[in-house]
Amino acid sequence: MKTYPVERIRNVGLFSHGGAGKTSMTEAMLFTSKAINRLGRVEDGNTVSDWDPDEIKRTISISTSIAPIEWRDTKINILDAPGYADFVGEVKSAMRVVDCAVVLVDASAGVEVGTEVAWSAATERSTPVILVINKMDRENANFATALESAQSIFGSTVVPLHLPIGAESSFSGVIDLLDMKAITFSKTTDGSTTVGEVPAELRDEAEALRLQLVEKIAESDEELMMRYLEDDAIEVDELRAALRTAFAQGHIVPVLATAATTNRGTGLLLDTLVDIAPAPHDCSAKTIDGKDITVYADADASFAALVFKTIADPFVGKLTYFRVYSGTLKSDSHVWNSTSGKEERIGQLFILRGKEQIPVGELRAGDIGAVAKLTETRTGDTLCATGRRVILDGITFPYPLFTAAVSPKTKSDLDKMGTALARITDEDQTLRVGRDQATGETIISGLGESHVQIALDRMARKFGVNVDVGLPMVPYRETIQRSVQRVEYKHKKQTGGHGQYGHVFIDVAPSDKEFEFSESIFGGAVPRQYIPAVEKGVREAMDEGLLAGFPVVNVHVTLTDGSYHNVDSSEMAFKIAASQAFKKAALAAQPVILEPVLKIEVTIPDNYTGDVMSDLTTKRAHVSGMTPMERGFTRIEADVPAAEVQRYATDLRSITQGRGTFTTTFSHYQQVPAHLVDSIIAAAKTRQENHS
Numbered sequence: 043m044k045t046y047p048v049e050r051i052r053n054v055g056l057f058s059h060g061g062a063g064k065t066s067m068t069e070a071m072l073f074t075s076k077a078i079n080r081l082g083r084v085e086d087g088n089t090v091s092d093w094d095p096d097e098i099k100r101t102i103s104i105s106t107s108i109a110p111i112e113w114r115d116t117k118i119n120i121l122d123a124p125g126y127a128d129f130v131g132e133v134k135s136a137m138r139v140v141d142c143a144v145v146l147v148d149a150s151a152g153v154e155v156g157t158e159v160a161w162s163a164a165t166e167r168s169t170p171v172i173l174v175i176n177k178m179d180r181e182n183a184n185f186a187t188a189l190e191s192a193q194s195i196f197g198s199t200v201v202p203l204h205l206p207i208g209a210e211s212s213f214s215g216v217i218d219l220l221d222m223k224a225i226t227f228s229k230t231t232d233g234s235t236t237v238g239e240v241p242a243e244l245r246d247e248a249e250a251l252r253l254q255l256v257e258k259i260a261e262s263d264e265e266l267m268m269r270y271l272e273d274d275a276i277e278v279d280e281l282r283a284a285l286r287t288a289f290a291q292g293h294i295v296p297v298l299a300t301a302a303t304t305n306r307g308t309g310l311l312l313d314t315l316v317d318i319a320p321a322p323h324d325c326s327a328k329t330i331d332g333k334d335i336t337v338y339a340d341a342d343a344s345f346a347a348l349v350f351k352t353i354a355d356p357f358v359g360k361l362t363y364f365r366v367y368s369g370t371l372k373s374d375s376h377v378w379n380s381t382s383g384k385e386e387r388i389g390q391l392f393i394l395r396g397k398e399q400i401p402v403g404e405l406r407a408g409d410i411g412a413v414a415k416l417t418e419t420r421t422g423d424t425l426c427a428t429g430r431r432v433i434l435d436g437i438t439f440p441y442p443l444f445t446a447a448v449s450p451k452t453k454s455d456l457d458k459m460g461t462a463l464a465r466i467t468d469e470d471q472t473l474r475v476g477r478d479q480a481t482g483e484t485i486i487s488g489l490g491e492s493h494v495q496i497a498l499d500r501m502a503r504k505f506g507v508n509v510d511v512g513l514p515m516v517p518y519r520e521t522i523q524r525s526v527q528r529v530e531y532k533h534k535k536q537t538g539g540h541g542q543y544g545h546v547f548i549d550v551a552p553s554d555k556e557f558e559f560s561e562s563i564f565g566g567a568v569p570r571q572y573i574p575a576v577e578k579g580v581r582e583a584m585d586e587g588l589l590a591g592f593p594v595v596n597v598h599v600t601l602t603d604g605s606y607h608n609v610d611s612s613e614m615a616f617k618i619a620a621s622q623a624f625k626k627a628a629l630a631a632q633p634v635i636l637e638p639v640l641k642i643e644v645t646i647p648d649n650y651t652g653d654v655m656s657d658l659t660t661k662r663a664h665v666s667g668m669t670p671m672e673r674g675f676t677r678i679e680a681d682v683p684a685a686e687v688q689r690y691a692t693d694l695r696s697i698t699q700g701r702g703t704f705t706t707t708f709s710h711y712q713q714v715p716a717h718l719v720d721s722i723i724a725a726a727k728t729r730q731e732n733h734s
């Protein structure tokens with residue numbers, strides 16, 4: 043592929059609700075621009091974009107793919123991002139490196155949750171948006187209804203640039219409202235078109251929509267507005283130039299109509315991207331390292347690039363995707379990773395088309411490419427010239443919402459699990475792996491149950507590591523409710539040989555502190571050197587638990603009396619006596635199970651408040667507040683037992699169709715209600731039997 047000057051590059055992301063047609067559109071663009079000679083289909087698992095075996099198996103996109111398209115002497119780097127909620131991390135990283143977002147809407151469904159997620163990700167970065175109403179050939183396709191849903195949710199900047207001719211099986215073309223020409227699609231899928239006059243029956247509607255469009259364009263250009271109000275004739279080229287400016291400033295969101303799988307309207311979308319999408323040199327970037335340097339897309343300036351994606355490939359190893367923001371990067375060179383503060387050796391550079399890696403000698407400002415085998419670099423890092431160290435704005439990833447516990451199936455899985463988990467989190471920064479301090483389990487967190495499951499399937503497929511997955515243990519605790527005095531235990535074994543003798547009296551009482559130990563031994567009843575062993579015995583017994591094997595907390599143990607034997611007493615004997623005495627005392631002190639309670643904040647569109655509240659009530663939550671937020675959202679604050687919300691990511695997604703978010707933080711422990719105690723004890727016993 044030839045090298046393009048910065049003004050002939052476009053970096054464009056395709057975003058939408060899952061299934062709206064992004065991958066099919068990428069395929070149609072590659073086919074129309076003759077980069078491929080066969081139009082693949084998602085159902086057949088033969089598209090360029092969905093190349094990963096997990097994507098082919100599930101016929102959905104899981105990871106962002108890149109497809110460079112050459113069109114009208116311009117290189118358009120298409121980033122095809124996944125649309126499902128679990129992969130929103132990919133949306134964030136793709137949105138970070140594109141200068142234009144194409145948001146697809148299914149013509150028979152209108153705006154959906156994923157459309158809103160894409161829209162807000164674009165708004166967050168002030169990335170201009172083109173709306174494409176796709177699947178115009180499908181049953182129930184309705185351009186007007188879909189357009190209306192977009193205008194009602196996204197506002198009046200949304201105006202059609204195209205008016206479709208026909209719909210469903212009779213979707214045969216569009217009227218370009220700027221040119222006021224009818225563009226008819228060929229009957230085949232070759233993407234060719236013919237230009238003609240606007241059909242009479244659509245002329246009025248087209249005129250009215252054109253007026254809206256011209257007015258919207260003129261609104262962002264004073265001189266043009268004057269001429270418009272004075273009914274001056276305004277040339278189409280002038281309008282197109284003003285549209286480009288208004289678009290880049292976010293004053294207008296043009297709407298197109300397409301049908302990707304029959305390759306209709308694809309060429310027109312590519313034309314629109316060449317005509318109005320910003321080029322990299324229209325968008326400078328500011329460094330965030332306090333040096334306040336503005337980085338321009340100038341190939342001769344000092345090198346700076348942002349890493350937006352990492353793939354752990356079982357064969358080539360780590361593949362790092364990046365966008366060059368300034369300067370030129372050459373194969374076989376050295377750069378500085380200013381985020382990790384380490385030098386990196388750059389081997390062979392590639393541009394990527396799906397899974398295909400096309401070697402190139404250099405990558406210039408504005409372009410997107412990849413390199414293998416970097417060692418010190420993660421997604422979000424800045425790579426720069428050793429001589430000018432800058433840090434570019436990184437990528438903000440959403441917090442994980444769902445946590446699972448994983449355990450290796452076999453010994454060999456155990457040996458490989460650590461590395462494999464590290465590699466899949468390297469690939470996906472919305473995954474977190476760690477060790478639960480309270481339960482010692484290896485836990486993995488992600489944006490949802492299927493997100494975690496897919497990641498573990500990938501780990502099994504890519505790195506041959508198989509694990510059992512389950513909900514993490516709830517870190518219950520146990521404690522006592524009343525004091526018990528003078529509980530005695532004598533550990534005595536004197537049957538020949540070295541005997542054992544340890545004898546203690548203890549008091550136990552509830553305490554605000556995690557654990558208190560004191561002694562009021564009188565007259566050396568228990569020699570001083572054995573007192574630490576008594577405390578150790580008590581602690582060990584506390585760790586083992588009383589009712590269900592959960593650690594005991596909030597007790598005060600006092601060693602009050604005892605006796606010893608000159609020969610047979612030992613630390614071990616007193617430790618055993620102490621742990622038995624503790625169990626005896628605590629079991630007599632009305633032990634109970636404590637459960638962790640979380641503070642949860644749930645943010646939802648107002649219309650779901652009732653459903654979310656009643657669901658929280660079924661989860662034993664205590665709502666402490668409801669705060670109206672901007673854009674018609676409400677935040678509910680509540681205290682809820684951790685055990686009730688282990689699957690809340692899934693529950694909330696189904697209640698709010700994916701429009702709700704939540705955060706949780708640990709708050710306190712509370713006593714488990716009596717009706718739940720038996721099931722907790724039974725579950726703990728089963729788990730212990732399975733692990734013994």
Ligand SMILES: Nc1nc2c(ncn2[C@@H]2O[C@H](COP(=O)(O)OP(=O)(O)O)[C@@H](O)[C@H]2O)c(=O)[nH]1
Nearest residue numbers: 060061062063064065066084177180301302303
């Ligand atoms: N009828 C019709 N089906 C389409 C069109 N675009 C995509 N599809 C189908 O919609 C499904 C999802 O498409 P895909 O490209 O994977 O959507 P993505 O999830 O946004 O990448 C697939 O079954 C496609 O064949 C279209 O324009 N018309």
Ligand SMILES: [Mg+2]
Nearest residue numbers: 064065102103
């Ligand atoms: Mg896709």
